[in-house]
Amino acid sequence: MNENYELTAKAKIIEWRLDWCQFAREALGVSLDAEQEAILRSVQMNPRTSVASGTARGKDFVAAVAAMCFLYLTPKWNEKGELIANTKVALTAPTERQVKNICVPEIARLFNRAKSRGIDLPGKMTAFDIRTEHEEWFLTAFRADPHRHEAWSGFHAVNTMFVVTEASGILDDTFTAIEGNLQGNSRILIVFNPNTPIGYAARSQKGERWSKFRLNSLTAPNVVHRQSIIPGQVDYEWVKDKVVNWCSVIQASDYNETLDDFEFEGNWYRPEDNFRKKVLGKFPKVSEDNLIPEVWIELAQKRWVAYHQAYGQEGYYTDVLRLGVDVAGMGRDSTVFCYRYGNIVQQFTQTNSGGVADHMQVAGRIASILALDNHALSMIDTIGEGAGVYARIVELGYKSRAFSCKYSEAAKNEKGESLTDLTGQYTFANMRAYLFWAIRDWLNPKNGQEAMLPPGFGLTEEATEIKWRFQSNGAIIIEPKEEIKKRLGRSTDAFDALANTFYPVKMSRRVKNLGNLF
Template sequence: MTTDLTIQEVEQLGLEQVDDHLQDWCVFAEEVFGVYLDEEQKAILRSVQHNPKTVVKSGTARGKDFVTAVAVSCFLYLTPEWNDTGELIGNTKVAMTAPTDRQVGNIMYPEVVKLVSRARKRGFNLPGRLTGYDIRMEDKEWFLTGFKADDKATEAWTGFHAVNVMFAVTEASGMSEEVFNAIEGNLQGNSRLLIVFNDNTGTGYAANAMKKPEWAKFRLDSLNAPNVVNWGRVVRGEITEATYHSTHIPGQVDWQWVDARVKDWCEIIAPSDFLETEGDFWWQNETGKHCYRPNDLFRVKVRGMAPKTAQDILVPLEWIEAAQERWKEGKRNPMKPLRLGVDVAGMGRDSSSFCHRYGDYVEKFDLIQSGGVANHMQVAGLTKTKLEAVTNTFNGVYPQAFIDTIGEGAGVYSRLLELDIKGVFSVKAGEAAKDGLGNPYKDVTGVYTFKNMRSYLYWAVRDWLNPRNGSNAMLPLGADYRGLTDLKWNMRSDGSIELESKDDLKKRIGKSPDEEDSLAITFYPVADIDGTVKRSKTDNYYPL
């Protein structure tokens, strides 16, 4: 990143190494504001420097408001641009907001004031008058302001257009969709949106941001806070109390507070029952070192996690995140054949989706734009090409393609049959979830049956992702998996499982679950010679 600051402006700001500060805002924060940032906080600040949207879930007293103040202050002072005559040619506007006036006036703004005041005491003459909840410059187009968000006064967000504009929202789980929609209307040019929150409900705009690929996502876990980590070293005899006190961060969560919450809100479990997706963790105190499982209060207030997913949600977000982490280190098993899921776009949709799955490893999703026009021949041609590009077999099983033949997919399937392409299967979401002999397909436990094939296929994805089943599922980054994490299910009176309708899901999440559909149909059960499909522990609970 470069700057057009004149020498005079550099002297005014009191920055001797502006280029270094512009390249890494963490340098600016530490050298100018004189603050200490732990590695997780540095990662958040660098994200705000480079990414349009950043969302942070946090435990209590983990420094989320502090790092927010650092981020908005860096944006305020490091993004404006001047020409050689000192004229402001790239203005900057920063808005901080929260659900209550107290959160803005007593928490957010004072943190910013502390930073500016500390910089000035250190000899950095940062410009601006501190007044009300604002920092006002001589140029009226360069400022920072803070105010309470009002769901009924979204017009307050108009007029925030600038070359550089940033919005910082704290306690974002308490903000309405209307406020965020108003904010997003101003995200033009060099814009930033930073939202920080405690995930008390697992729902709403902030919680959904944690599921969307366009957001840079972070979680501030109190177990990783420097005060907590360093006192833990004292408990283990690795450092002295004097060393701890020399590095103690005032106001940040400490070990003693967390230890009290461990005793009140967690239960000791056997190490063999440890599941990271449950929020399980190891903790050592005067009773020894044990493995703990937290309740929802501990998940939210300490670990910065969402409360456990409601019983009617198909897939918890934590399962998706765990599968994505495995994908980063994983790779395709050459002994597993390709299962290609093809969800064909209809007239009212933009994209057809191809899911490339090899056993546990989903290599990628390919999205093909259709522009709302039927493109059967293009999709059929691409399916043929993708199958022919994979030559490996496993136990004589060649690459297979599974086509959703409800609606537009029927034409693609028919064309592939005309071309005599082997290993192509028609999948009808509404057909009975039964094998060729009329036996109902069941879940991993052998207990649940399903209303239709769509319910069975999506439940197979759930079984695959569920860490309790020894899952090694791997999902690629960048996809939007809300068609799994927001999908609801219920138990029918006959004991079978039924999913929320696709239309209802689309209305709630504002998108068609194309990638999720293409993944689900890769679990279509290909019958054995006798017409049955076996799903056993040795077969990893799901088809190859």
């Protein structure tokens, strides 16, 4: 081989390693739209990427491109040509048919397209694999068998990637097995149609660990330009038909962002669940027993961002600080603090205890906050570990500004009257139910509270997992914490800290309405 050619090839590989989108264009010969390129860049830079998508929006195609980029751009050799950083890529789906008809054909087309362009990628394409001359450098595809978790045990490598298509159809246990292999330079990319709002795939769209994307068929290039820009992607006529058959025409004055109303060709529409899932790439409307719809959290976070853009990062708070504290218990490492001023949660913070009780340290931090702000109030969870913290705060002389939140106590005010929701219609089984519902009333856009929440801290994931029901006497009760933890994989610490701030204490001042900012 010509020496100049070798140098040129090495330089080109360095370029491709820096820019996977360039590798996709030049080596694989593919044209990605702007949103697909953003997904590919995310996979290049981030360990976890989640993509919820409408129909025929190219999610499986971009997943295959990402897999090929990882396979060929991450392994490394020494000067002797020895493989010193191996790479393994696994593609999976819920059924054998999906593996055979979706995963493998996309990979094969990319592999053969590169060859037709004069790019001789290492390895041989077989029925379900790309196998190279190195046993520790390969791509393979197989069904995610829920009864064979040992299938994932052989995927330890310097560079490891897992691509999961139709991810909403795979059990949480399988993802737990995959998670056990996410070490070193690892990636997981999951792509799916959002058919259900529960499960690992759904949580990935809420969790803070993930880089999240949503591919909306309304914004697909073929739909926007009303012609075939990217062959194989969803087309204009299909989307137009679904707008007519899966949406209701509404007046512009009836527009409601929380219902995902949208404009199309000069008319306003309200989507049914089929349209949400198949076109918008959004989850179906939250079930009636879910406490908080995700869109309410999103709206509150948008208000928070807009408010702090207007007033600066320090903000402008005119109401009394209500400090909600969820104290770490046995087996938990963090105590969570929620700082709420009227309709604005300024921030959540946490203190790490390393699993060792640190009651005096937590009490000291609360006392210092109360000392600096003579109007501040603290609401402390006193079930279990928090009782000692509350007792210490009282000892320090802050009894008038410290409140014990016992979730098991009756939902009654200081006069012994039953606490109700904003409408006065609903009563509650206990204080926990009242406090959780108070957050629901606060976030509900129709109540005009202009609630603001800082993005992040896992609150979306926690809030949207909580379920409620009516008891036989008509009182509202929240499901047990243990049931939430089974689905979520952890306790609702941030949500609990926020709930504590709604403990019924009479306030002296209110925040002015800030709706004109939005």
